Amino acid sequence: MESEFIERCQEVRKCIESFSKPLIVHHYDADGMAAGALVAKALRKRGIAYNMLTLRRLEARSEIKEAKELIFVDFGGVEEALGGVLEGKDVVIIDHHQGKEGKFLQANPHLSGFDGGSDISSSGTAYLVFGDAELVDLALVGAVGDMQFPLKSLNREILKEGIKNGIARCDIDLGIFGRMSRPLVWFLSYCTEPFLPGLTGNEKNCHKFLKEAGIEVKQENKWRRYFELSMEERVQLISALVSYLYSKGIGEVANELIGEVYILAKQPEGSELSDAKEYSTLLNACGRHDRPDIGIRVCLEEEGALEEARKLLYEHRRQLREGMFYAISKYEDYGKFYFLDGRGHIEDGVIGIIAGMLYGGALASDKPIVGIATDEEGRVKISARATKKLVERGVNLGEALGNACRGIGAGGGHNIAAGATIESNKLNEFLINFAKEL
Numbered sequence: 553m554e555s556e557f558i559e560r561c562q563e564v565r566k567c568i569e570s571f572s573k574p575l576i577v578h579h580y581d582a583d584g585m586a587a588g589a590l591v592a593k594a595l596r597k598r599g600i601a602y603n604m605l606t607l608r609r610l611e612a613r614s615e616i617k618e619a620k621e622l623i624f625v626d627f628g629g630v631e632e633a634l635g636g637v638l639e640g641k642d643v644v645i646i647d648h649h650q651g652k653e654g655k656f657l658q659a660n661p662h663l664s665g666f667d668g669g670s671d672i673s674s675s676g677t678a679y680l681v682f683g684d685a686e687l688v689d690l691a692l693v694g695a696v697g698d699m700q701f702p703l704k705s706l707n708r709e710i711l712k713e714g715i716k717n718g719i720a721r722c723d724i725d726l727g728i729f730g731r732m733s734r735p736l737v738w739f740l741s742y743c744t745e746p747f748l749p750g751l752t753g754n755e756k757n758c759h760k761f762l763k764e765a766g767i768e769v770k771q772e773n774k775w776r777r778y779f780e781l782s783m784e785e786r787v788q789l790i791s792a793l794v795s796y797l798y799s800k801g802i803g804e805v806a807n808e809l810i811g812e813v814y815i816l817a818k819q820p821e822g823s824e825l826s827d828a829k830e831y832s833t834l835l836n837a838c839g840r841h842d843r844p845d846i847g848i849r850v851c852l853e854e855e856g857a858l859e860e861a862r863k864l865l866y867e868h869r870r871q872l873r874e875g876m877f878y879a880i881s882k883y884e885d886y887g888k889f890y891f892l893d894g895r896g897h898i899e900d901g902v903i904g905i906i907a908g909m910l911y912g913g914a915l916a917s918d919k920p921i922v923g924i925a926t927d928e929e930g931r932v933k934i935s936a937r938a939t940k941k942l943v944e945r946g947v948n949l950g951e952a953l954g955n956a957c958r959g960i961g962a963g964g965g966h967n968i969a970a971g972a973t974i975e976s977n978k979l980n981e982f983l984i985n986f987a988k989e990l
């Protein structure tokens with residue numbers, strides 16, 4: 553099945569290499585941006601001109617209508633969404649959402665028996681399409697951005713190639729966000745994955761905790777960051793965190809603290825871009841705050857882009873932290889699933905992330921969670937999240953959400969994460985349908 557998939561990827565590459573000036577239409581999340589930028593970089597190397605269009609949802613924009621050659625990246629359901637608009641155009645699709653073979657040439661792991669939810673991302677698929685060893689960092693950033701860690705299957709093979717070529721590294725370490733970029737106190741107090749009761753959101757307690765763990769938070773009057781700690785200090789901090797979590801009665805959360813972290817060795821040490829998770833969060837922040845152009849410029853390594861992206865990241869983390877505090881006290885148990893009504897309190901751009909983060913300490917992973925928020929047009933944005941355990945038990949949120957929205961809106965996605973948008977007066981109907989689907 554792998555050779556079949558690789559063959560298809562090569563077919564897609566040949567088709568793209570025959571284009572003269574394609575429009576790259578890509579999704580606005582971290583994987584979509586990394587994949588879109590990967591395609592752009594590959595085209596640059598080949599001396600092929602291109603245009604780019606970032607979208608949240610596939611719509612028949614004028615740019616799409618005018619283009620003769622199109623590369624759709626990280627969008628499921630291209631034919632369904634655009635249909636006749638694509639008549640007579642040269643179209644290829646690079647994707648990893650659940651889907652079927654259609655009219656257009658498509659590189660999609662699902663068509664060769666892989667699971668695009670966990671085996672490979674759009675960025676990874678784009679990487680296999682072009683086969684350029686030095687683009688591996690974007691492939692890893694996209695996978696991590698789509699929550700595909702620890703990396704396995706095709707992702708794992710891509711990682712191995714990156715390691716072999718000296719571009720990537722895989723360490724076992726504390727997986728909290730900000731290992732590279734956050735001073736230790738904020739590293740802990742901003743930690744929402746997992747939620748650390750008593751520490752998350754409480755700088756004073758974090759100071760005290762670090763002091764008691766024997767970690768100097770400053771050195772030569774400069775705030776220290778996790779990656780600057782010695783191995784001994786790292787072990788000290790980790791064991792202090794683990795005993796802290798046990799003392800709070802949530803020892804199982806400790807398992808989530810330690811795991812594989814993916815280092816991008818060619819990026820400057822200590823930069824967000826040197827850690828696949830931080831890089832992907834930076835991209836997410838750009839996309840979710842309507843500045844995907846900045847994210848793309850970061851991926852294309854353009855000057856000044858990283859500084860601009862950092863400002864958005866700061867705002868993103870603030871929304872996450874405040875949203876998380878709201879979520880943790882407001883979610884409800886609806887029997888078949890948990891329900892989080894974030895309307896008026898949580899931005900639609902972060903509702904899915906927050907719903908997913910509730911599993912990191914607040915929720916038992918016994919059923920899926922549905923979060924809702926209001927989008928800019930006043931509709932209800934729905935984000936459903938499950939856990940790996942639930943997916944193993946047969947939960948398929950993409951399917952359940954798609955079915956539950958039939959006739960009242962549009963929805964779909966992966967087995968572990970899915971989204972939909974409906975009119976606000978259809979919410980009850982949706983919730984009833986969704987409970988039935990589960």
Ligand SMILES: [Mn+2]
Nearest residue numbers: 583626674698
């Ligand atoms: Mn994706």
